[in-house]
Structures are given as C-alpha cells and as structure tokens.
Amino acid sequence: MVKQETWTTDEFGASHTGSVGVLLADGTVPKPAYIMMTEHGAGLTTAQWTVYDGHSRLAPRAHALRAVCSCGWSGPEHPLDWGQIGEQRLGEAAAEPADTCEQEWDQHTVEVEKSAVxxxxxxxxxxxxxxxxxxxxxxxxxxxxxxxxxxxxxxxxxTAYWPAHDARRDLGLAATAAALGLDEDGARHLLARFGRWSPYS
Incomplete structure (x- = not known):
C-alpha cells in the first residue's frame, strides 16, 4: 500500500480524493518512493510530497507541487525554489505552496458540489x-x-430504494455518477446499497 496524506469530503468520499502532487523538472510524475525504516530493508512505499527532496536516489527532487484529485483534476503548478530551500526540510520549506494546493482542491470540490444535481x-x-x-x-x-x-x-x-432502481434503469451508471458528483465506482456502490443488490451484479 502506498502511504500518502489525502483529503476527502463527507459527501463525495473516495470519488474525489485529493492530495499534494509532485512534478519533476521534465514534467513527469515520479513513481512512489520506497523508504527503508530498518537496516534490514523493511520500510514503506510512499508518494508523500515531502520525501521528494532529492536526498535519496529513490526519491528524486520535486520541481513543482500541484493539487491533484482522484477524478483526474489537477490544479496549477507551484514551482519550488531550491536555491532558497537549500538544506531545509522540504515539508517545512514548502508548507505554504502545499497549503495552497489544499485550498485549490477545496475549491475544486465546491465546483463539484455546484455541478451535482x-x-x-x-x-x-x-x-x-x-x-x-x-x-x-x-x-x-x-x-x-x-x-x-x-x-x-x-x-x-x-426512501432511496425506488429512486435507486429508477436511476439504474433509466439513467445508467455514467449519468448517475455525474449527477451525484461521484465516480462510476462510487455511484455503483451507492445504487447497490440503496437498491439492495450486489455492486458486482
């Protein structure tokens, strides 16, 4: 399992899981890094933005931070000034742009809420x-x-039993998901829970 600090809302849950994303100088997203915790090699795999300081060959240096969401949305890039950061811990030196990323993701969820039925x-x-x-x-x-x-x-x-059946029959999964601000997996499980059928049927 990849460890990372994430954000969700009560209404949209895992359909809109936000986090601080990392971009490298070439514009690519780095792979999760494996951080060894013991001398025997035990550790954890993480995509937490604070580890991308270039101090380890397993965690390259971040060029910029941006807010990202599991729905595919991403916010603007916030370049990091490594000349100013120097030897500071990245989690402290880049706390402000990271906070900005969370605020931008918050605004994204506001727009999702507005777009829902x-x-x-x-x-x-x-x-x-x-x-x-x-x-x-x-x-x-x-x-x-x-x-x-x-x-x-x-x-x-x-009260949601028949609406779930009606939505499944008349609207389909994609339209229902869009109307509720969920991804299709989230909509599938919601309809199944209220309609009392298996989400895998």
Missing part, C-alpha cells in the same frame, strides 16, 4: 436543520441523538 431549497434547509438539531441533542442526550441518526438511516434506506 440541485436539491430543492426547502429540502436542503430541512436536511441542514436536522443535522444541527441532532448535534445539539447530542450535547444533552447522546443516546437520543444516536436514535435520531439511526432513524435518519432507516428513512434514507426506505
């Missing part, structure tokens, strides 16, 4: 109010808050 305003307000009410209830009665959350799950499972 719109909810009626009154329903969006009800859902927001329910969330706030349950959080407030949890301060005084955690068990009541848990029951309320469980009833929301029951409601979701009951």
């Amino acid at each position: 719109a909810l009626p305003e009154d329903l969006a307000e009800v859902l927001h109010g329910l969330g706030e009410a349950i959080e407030k209830l949890a301060q005084n009665s955690p068990l009541a808050a848990l029951r309320a959350a469980r009833l929301l799950e029951v409601t979701a499972e009951r």
Whole structure:
C-alpha cells in the first residue's frame, strides 16, 4: 500500500480524493518512493510530497507541487525554489505552496458540489436543520441523538430504494455518477446499497 496524506469530503468520499502532487523538472510524475525504516530493508512505499527532496536516489527532487484529485483534476503548478530551500526540510520549506494546493482542491470540490444535481431549497434547509438539531441533542442526550441518526438511516434506506432502481434503469451508471458528483465506482456502490443488490451484479 502506498502511504500518502489525502483529503476527502463527507459527501463525495473516495470519488474525489485529493492530495499534494509532485512534478519533476521534465514534467513527469515520479513513481512512489520506497523508504527503508530498518537496516534490514523493511520500510514503506510512499508518494508523500515531502520525501521528494532529492536526498535519496529513490526519491528524486520535486520541481513543482500541484493539487491533484482522484477524478483526474489537477490544479496549477507551484514551482519550488531550491536555491532558497537549500538544506531545509522540504515539508517545512514548502508548507505554504502545499497549503495552497489544499485550498485549490477545496475549491475544486465546491465546483463539484455546484455541478451535482440541485436539491430543492426547502429540502436542503430541512436536511441542514436536522443535522444541527441532532448535534445539539447530542450535547444533552447522546443516546437520543444516536436514535435520531439511526432513524435518519432507516428513512434514507426506505426512501432511496425506488429512486435507486429508477436511476439504474433509466439513467445508467455514467449519468448517475455525474449527477451525484461521484465516480462510476462510487455511484455503483451507492445504487447497490440503496437498491439492495450486489455492486458486482
């Protein structure tokens, strides 16, 4: 497994997994690096941007950072000034452009949310109010808050059953994924969960 710091949102989950991406001077993306942790060769494989400082032949020097998303989106390049970085740790010296990458990915997810099928305003307000009410209830009665959350799950499972079947029959996977801001795998599993069929059928 490749270790790397990533970002997701509650709504879109793994369909939009963001991270700080690395570009080399020739414009290519470096392979994950294997970092040895013990003298016997045990270690881990990582694509974490902070290891690409050129100090090891297994981790070349990064030329630029950019935000990337598992959906294929990428943000603008942020070149690194190695004359200024010098011998500083890359994680400290390039913290600012890395933070900028996260902000750019955040804006990307805002655009994804805008592109998803719109909810009626009154329903969006009800859902927001329910969330706030349950959080407030949890301060005084955690068990009541848990029951309320469980009833929301029951409601979701009951009310989404036929819409899942209708979407599968009438829209297809690609159109459903686009409307929900998910990738096709995410849409497949969502439809299967609510429609109560196997995602592999």
